[in-house]
Amino acid sequence: MGTKEKSLTAVAALLLGLVFFVPIWTIDMDAPQYPEGIGMEISINKIEGQKKNDLLNINGLNHYIGMKEITPESIPELKIMPWIFAFLITSGLVIALWGNRNALLIWILLFVLLAIAGLVDFYLWGYDYGHNLSDDAAIKVPGMTYQPPLIGTKQLLNITASSWPGPGFYISLISMGLASYAFWSGKSSSKEN
Amino acid sequence: MKPIDNKKRRTWWAVPFIAIIGLTLYGCPSQQNLAGSSDAAQKVYVAPGEHDEFYGMFSGGYSGQMTVYGLPSGRHLYTIPVFSQAPVSGYGYSEETKPMLQTTHGFIPWDDAHHPEMSQTDGVPDGRWIFINANNTPRVARIDFANFQTAEIIEIPNAAGNHASPFVTTNTEYISAATRFSIPMDEETLENQDVSISSYAENFKGTLSFIKVGEEGEMNIDFQILVPGFNYDLSHAGKGPSADWSFFTSYNTEEAHTLLERNASRNDKDFIAAVNWRKAAELVANGEGREIPAPHYRNYMDHNEQRAKSELVETVTVIDPIENPGIIYYLPTPKSPHGVDVDPSGRYIIGGGKLSSVLPVHSFEKMIEAIENEDFEGEVDGIPVLNYDSVIHAEVENAGIGTLHTEFDGKGYAYTTAFISSEVVKWSLETFEVVDRIDTYYSPGHLMIPGGDSMQPEGKYLVALNKITKDRYLPTGPELFHSAQLIDISGDKMELLLDFPTDGEPHYAQGIAADIVKERQIRFYQLEENNHPAATKTEADTRVERDGNNVHVYMTTIRSHFAPDNIEGIKVGDKVYFHVTNLEQDWDVPHGFAMLGARTAELLIMPGETRTLVWEPQKPGVYPFYCTDFCSALHQEMQGYARVSPAGSNVPISYGTGN
Numbered sequence A: 001m002g003t004k005e006k007s008l009t010a011v012a013a014l015l016l017g018l019v020f021f022v023p024i025w026t027i028d029m030d031a032p033q034y035p036e037g038i039g040m041e042i043s044i045n046k047i048e049g050q051k052k053n054d055l056l057n058i059n060g061l062n063h064y065i066g067m068k069e070i071t072p073e074s075i076p077e078l079k080i081m082p083w084i085f086a087f088l089i090t091s092g093l094v095i096a097l098w099g100n101r102n103a104l105l106i107w108i109l110l111f112v113l114l115a116i117a118g119l120v121d122f123y124l125w126g127y128d129y130g131h132n133l134s135d136d137a138a139i140k141v142p143g144m145t146y147q148p149p150l151i152g153t154k155q156l157l158n159i160t161a162s163s164w165p166g167p168g169f170y171i172s173l174i175s176m177g178l179a180s181y182a183f184w185s186g187k188s189s190s191k192e193n
Numbered sequence B: 001m002k003p004i005d006n007k008k009r010r011t012w013w014a015v016p017f018i019a020i021i022g023l024t025l026y027g028c029p030s031q032q033n034l035a036g037s038s039d040a041a042q043k044v045y046v047a048p049g050e051h052d053e054f055y056g057m058f059s060g061g062y063s064g065q066m067t068v069y070g071l072p073s074g075r076h077l078y079t080i081p082v083f084s085q086a087p088v089s090g091y092g093y094s095e096e097t098k099p100m101l102q103t104t105h106g107f108i109p110w111d112d113a114h115h116p117e118m119s120q121t122d123g124v125p126d127g128r129w130i131f132i133n134a135n136n137t138p139r140v141a142r143i144d145f146a147n148f149q150t151a152e153i154i155e156i157p158n159a160a161g162n163h164a165s166p167f168v169t170t171n172t173e174y175i176s177a178a179t180r181f182s183i184p185m186d187e188e189t190l191e192n193q194d195v196s197i198s199s200y201a202e203n204f205k206g207t208l209s210f211i212k213v214g215e216e217g218e219m220n221i222d223f224q225i226l227v228p229g230f231n232y233d234l235s236h237a238g239k240g241p242s243a244d245w246s247f248f249t250s251y252n253t254e255e256a257h258t259l260l261e262r263n264a265s266r267n268d269k270d271f272i273a274a275v276n277w278r279k280a281a282e283l284v285a286n287g288e289g290r291e292i293p294a295p296h297y298r299n300y301m302d303h304n305e306q307r308a309k310s311e312l313v314e315t316v317t318v319i320d321p322i323e324n325p326g327i328i329y330y331l332p333t334p335k336s337p338h339g340v341d342v343d344p345s346g347r348y349i350i351g352g353g354k355l356s357s358v359l360p361v362h363s364f365e366k367m368i369e370a371i372e373n374e375d376f377e378g379e380v381d382g383i384p385v386l387n388y389d390s391v392i393h394a395e396v397e398n399a400g401i402g403t404l405h406t407e408f409d410g411k412g413y414a415y416t417t418a419f420i421s422s423e424v425v426k427w428s429l430e431t432f433e434v435v436d437r438i439d440t441y442y443s444p445g446h447l448m449i450p451g452g453d454s455m456q457p458e459g460k461y462l463v464a465l466n467k468i469t470k471d472r473y474l475p476t477g478p479e480l481f482h483s484a485q486l487i488d489i490s491g492d493k494m495e496l497l498l499d500f501p502t503d504g505e506p507h508y509a510q511g512i513a514a515d516i517v518k519e520r521q522i523r524f525y526q527l528e529e530n531n532h533p534a535a536t537k538t539e540a541d542t543r544v545e546r547d548g549n550n551v552h553v554y555m556t557t558i559r560s561h562f563a564p565d566n567i568e569g570i571k572v573g574d575k576v577y578f579h580v581t582n583l584e585q586d587w588d589v590p591h592g593f594a595m596l597g598a599r600t601a602e603l604l605i606m607p608g609e610t611r612t613l614v615w616e617p618q619k620p621g622v623y624p625f626y627c628t629d630f631c632s633a634l635h636q637e638m639q640g641y642a643r644v645s646p647a648g649s650n651v652p653i654s655y656g657t658g659n
């Protein structure tokens, strides 16, 4: 790996530091009685309402249909994810210093696998919240489940739920892209040599 | 009857008013249907979901409240409880709001609220607060625009009737108030005396009060000026060059005490009192004036604890113009003047001679000159009376009959209501000639232009506040609500756009651009900032405690249940305090609390707020309570039971939710 590839790898790793500060996913909910909208922002270490009390109010709505309360403190992923990103950043930096292309490939593959695992986990989390409803819910609509879409928009009773990647997700994609570019450009330069 | 002491007052102004009144009282049939044009309809149309351009804050008159309308649509948006109990929210019934209505006469749950007046900065309404007077038991209230709730009420001692109130100075340094009725006051203590009413001329006195407004809006009576025993009617502060002065109209300078409709209409001129409040305030600050006992209540909402508190203030400072010359002068003004209004430039002081055929316009500049030249035509109780001819700037001819109040459009025109001839008359502040007039339906008192009594009127709309409504709307029996009429004043000709019925008496109103107020709105109270001593911030903390015969229920509400919702162990003879905290943190989700047999009203509890209802059950049984404000699909399920056992029974206190 040349200097260019090494620096690109370092940038790809360091870029991931930004993921600690911005949401990785957002869920918007639109309903007639919430003219200003209501929604959640999911970060790697927390889930917050878009406005100060949105989470409280979402939980208030969810209790009618028997959904579990969303309590960020009790979600283990939010404790694990920061460590995963910390690992990716440190290992990425080590690889950048070391300059080993194979290690870089492993790093990229690992990153992609982790991202896929994250999406699968998020889907399962949504599935659990949307399907695992309390037996004594006040409102029961036969056949109705309330799983938010993994990505895209879905009508849930009177609420239009939209789920889209947040800035953190795109930062991760850019990081992956930079690392891949470093890998491939390293390959071609090694051929010439 | 004792002959009236004339005190050098001359009688120049003999006008045959009674005949005019007789001729015009039944005039003006409303054959015209001016608002029928689609053009007018378009101008007042505010599409569903759109907001009005202005807030109109109308007094409720004898309802004791303030009503909020959107303009130009005339939509009734809200009613703010001020001086009267309001079952709709429990204002004046709940333990937290009852202190607001405390006076030295005891708890007074009603008043006659006349003049809303907005706080100003640099002579322009700033959207912080709006003040309103209580005419009957003298009080002034301050309402906060952040939540449209009454934040403070101060009682005014040494006053009887509080009509010329509450008018603000250009930076809300002071709110002025004046006694409407003079009363016999002890020379030293100003205490109301037990004397013969026929001794009016010797014993009766009045006061003008200046209430200082603090940074947070808190009010205290800085000083009162002792004045002769006339009736004081209305007021306005000066602005620009006249900003240090306040003007008060007076009538009954005859000092009559019976059948005033005749006996107080004899003098051709009464007075506008010009008060140099800046000078008076300086004198008082330098130790002039004397502090006398004058117990009066200041009631204010403690925002931290979310409950009103009453504080008894023991004294007030009184300043006597005889000992302190230069703080007050009289401007002779024809005849029984009612309104007094100062134009946006602060140069002209316009009296509304309710029995006069001309509308007098005094010049502030000439007034100062006359004071400097000691151009006095006499004095009353040590107060110099300026020469009418020296201070009058112009007399507007044909300004209607029974001219009362004037507001301004900021474009060089003044608009005056004429009560008897039922019209609004537009005249020029340059030529002092009438340029336009429009009929009103019927008998307008005040009129309002947003900012129309400030230095920066928004001269687009005018609202005439009418006393009589005959034939304007579908009849509702003998009583018809008063009406407000919206008039377009943007062009050369005034155009009637809309009329709409109002609640109580829309005595006076103020208008302000909606945007200024909208940005100050609180949407709900932060639960973590609720320091009410009986607040319960989580369901886990809800409980019922017995303390002798008092039972305290610390309850929470959230869509759509109460906690606790089953309570047992209450006995006949107990006093049960329901301290209810609304745990919601969302806009427009209040919960109500109503208890069968409670001798108060419901509670309406805003999100994040705590309110307390006292219930004294009379008979054993199981009593339901429920939420009154439709809060969710399961609102009807939002209910609970309290079990009441006979006195002396031994059912233990128990409570729960969801078992």
Ligand SMILES: [Cu+2]
Residues within 6 Å of the ligand: B559, B560, B590, B591, B592, B627, B628, B629, B630, B631, B632, B635, B638
């Ligand atoms: Cu409710």
